[in-house]
Amino acid sequence: MPSKPLRLASVNVNGVRAAFRNGMGAWLEGRGVDILALQEVRAETADLEKLLGAEWSILHDAATAKGRAGVAIASREPATIHRVAFGPDEFDSAGRWLEADFQWGDSVVTVVSTYVHSGEADTPKQVEKYKFLDAMVERLPLLHEHNPLAVVVGDLNVGHRTLDIRNWKGNVKRAGFLPGERAYFDRFLGAEGDPDYNAGAGLGWVDLGRRFAGEVDGPYTWWSQRGRAFDNDTGWRIDYQLATAELAATATGYSVDRAPSHAERWSDHSPVVVDYAL
Template sequence: MPSASKPLRIASVNANGIRAAYRKGMGDWLTARDVDVLAIQEVRAETDDVVGLLGPEWSVLHDPATAKGRAGVALASRDKATIHRVELGAVDFDSAGRWLEADFDVNGKIVTVVSTYVNSGEADTPKQVEKYKFLDAMVERLPQLADHSELAVVLGDLNVGHRKLDIKNWRGNVKRAGFLPEERAYFDRFLGAEGEPEYNNGAGLGWIDVGRRWAGEIEGPYTWWSQRGQAFDNDTGWRIDYHLTTPALAARVVGYSVDRAASYDERWSDHAPVVVDYAL
């Protein structure tokens, strides 16, 4: 982990399959970015594959999905975590490959990092029911995390655009999974609703959307673009990759960026990494 004078750099990305991402340039990006903790979603590989790709300088935690080759979340760090957890929700709820918590000792402070991959869902299908089960489990777990550590971040592909600012073509997506009113209401519970006096500043469960706080009231910055058509070139994207933090950790943010590729041909995932510096 960094020295006391250097911010802790935490990055998150949905790799859309880490082996394919490495073939397209993920390794070069990671080498250049000086990341301390990397949260990966949609790993879609075996633990040995992840360790082999990242290299010996990384300590790797990986929670694969029950179905081989699907989902999967990982945390890679320069120093080993002190402890990690994968349980989320009721005993009969299968969250495998979608929720991985770890505690890190950073200059004597415990920082809790959660790599999560929320179900994509599909309106009016059993897939959407599973998505709501996951979001319900988050509603229950987030206050427990805040009690556990005042320096906690839940980051990853949360598969919901909270506000109209988070989706370029929001009018055409109000009946689609990812922008359904019922899904966005969960984020109202996490962060507060748009227009509330304390939205994103202690409302709801008190968590902070670092990306929106840093960017302000602007469209985007988007983190996912469809592979079809000209979505990437036209920046017709969705902001569905987040750093949600406790207020104490949000107060320590000194840098935020979405590492959007320079061109379509240079992409190594349909998502862009979200990189945040925390001064600890």
């Protein structure tokens, strides 16, 4: 029976093979991760098995288009069950939503690795993004019914509040900070100013990044590769761990593993790591 907290890490690797070439393996080796959720894998299952090694049990849902998207969950112990069905039957969600149940001591924890579309305002890409967010609205209550100890992690490609984007005024008409997108997060977590925001409002899910950081800018999880965005910390907080209230109550630590310098980055995103004392 595990005697330590469950350490769950999530990161958009922006291509797992490139991430490992640039140093991801060293980060993972020293981080003590029990369950690792990946987004934008952009590789084959065999690549994941080779890179991670035999000590990891791997679930992988690749995108329909080869070399695009892809989500995975790697764990020290195998999942008891996993699911990839998401949204209406006619909606192609391949490579974007992977659920798995894990036994941890006397508890079962449900982990979802998800990669929401980046979108593009006033284009069909944005329509697909809204379809995905609609499917999340439908799925989140069912996920809680399935297991009160559940968490949705990954690159959700939306900054919920002005605190989540350094240059928010310049991005109000850009995908990732559109009012329509942010309204979905009001549904998930409650709206800014709601007395029960992030504490039971909306669908009752908890944004652990905001709970631990408080009412401050960031901490950001993604920076553009252009210019000096990383050096100036001109970032976006678009990578989340959204937990049910029951699981959030067990969270004892939250961190964004920001690289020491631009040259030491192995993805344009940083890992989000949470410890759950189950």
